[in-house]
Amino acid sequence: MSAQERKEHDFLGEVTLPAGVLYGVQTARALENFPLAGRPVHPELIRAFGLVKLACAQTNRALGTWSEEPQKADAIERACRELADGLLDRHIVVDALQGGAGTSLNMNVNEVLANRALEMLGEAHGRYEFVLPLDDLNLHQSTNDTYPTALKLAAIRLLRALEGKVVALQEAFQAAERRFAHVVKVGRTEMQDAVLVTLGREMSAYAEAFNRDRWRIYKCEERLRVVNLGGTAIGTGLTAPRPYIFRVTDRLRELSGIGLARAENLVDATQNADVFVEVTAILKAHA
Numbered sequence: 207m208s209a210q211e212r213k214e215h216d217f218l219g220e221v222t223l224p225a226g227v228l229y230g231v232q233t234a235r236a237l238e239n240f241p242l243a244g245r246p247v248h249p250e251l252i253r254a255f256g257l258v259k260l261a262c263a264q265t266n267r268a269l270g271t272w273s274e275e276p277q278k279a280d281a282i283e284r285a286c287r288e289l290a291d292g293l294l295d296r297h298i299v300v301d302a303l304q305g306g307a308g309t310s311l312n313m314n315v316n317e318v319l320a321n322r323a324l325e326m327l328g329e330a331h332g333r334y335e336f337v338l339p340l341d342d343l344n345l346h347q348s349t350n351d352t353y354p355t356a357l358k359l360a361a362i363r364l365l366r367a368l369e370g371k372v373v374a375l376q377e378a379f380q381a382a383e384r385r386f387a388h389v390v391k392v393g394r395t396e397m398q399d400a401v402l403v404t405l406g407r408e409m410s411a412y413a414e415a416f417n418r419d420r421w422r423i424y425k426c427e428e429r430l431r432v433v434n435l436g437g438t439a440i441g442t443g444l445t446a447p448r449p450y451i452f453r454v455t456d457r458l459r460e461l462s463g464i465g466l467a468r469a470e471n472l473v474d475a476t477q478n479a480d481v482f483v484e485v486t487a488i489l490k491a492h493a
Contacts, residue, residue, distance in 0.1 A: 230317035236310035242303040254359040256289025261458035281323035308353035316343040346446040348438040379413035434475035441473030
């Protein structure tokens with residue numbers, strides 16, 4: 207093995223990685239298994255994942271995890287902040303489309319955070335006896351609660367940006383309604399000339415359509431704000447202590463500045479992804 211390489215192991219065997227990369231063996235497996243879309247993960251989802259991991263780490267720390275390893279806890283938190291701030295985007299290399307409910311992305315994130323924390327502690331990449339991607343970075347978590355929570359957080363941020371654009375578009379058409387109020391034209395139906403109408407009234411119809419889009423986007427955010435973080439694998443909270451389950455969403459709400467709430471029925475929120483179908487329908491209607 208050259209100085210430009212390192213080896214990591216999993217249950218399937220050994221994988222050789224470039225020495226300088228922050229990802230590890232699980233990410234390498236995902237790159238082999240899911241070369242599907244050829245597109246990177248959206249930066250907003252990566253950064254939302256960093257914030258979710260930070261909330262989990264800080265909650266675990268507040269409950270006594272790493273109480274005898276404060277430097278390790280500090281390094282983990284700093285690594286999470288870097289991911290949330292977009293400083294580690296280039297290290298998230300898995301395909302945007304992947305099997306396993308997002309496990310490839312979750313493990314890519316865990317490995318990058320673990321290796322970045324190791325760097326901060328002065329240790330070599332892959333020295334997981336000091337910082338573990340699973341036992342430390344994924345503690346009391348599952349792909350099945352962290353991924354959808356990160357996706358909802360990213361969706362809210364992007365929908366808010368979209369809403370701002372829709373408002374500007376609505377206002378532009380309202381201005382056009384006033385500007386063209388005196389312009390008379392022939393209205394059309396069945397692709398033929400029909401009766402007279404003003405251009406201003408046509409602009410007002412577009413403005414009203416965009417107003418409905420704005421309302422739908424706003425209402426959909428209410429459902430996106432309900433998350434299943436703390437539910438772990440299937441929503442029962444298996445392996446997660448009760449105080450963690452009740453605190454972690456509160457911490458994420460404080461960090462994100464978005465009014466997130468823990469789902470009353472975590473099993474439902476873990477099992478059913480209908481809110482994302484609703485968002486898709488809203489975007490299709492707007493398009």
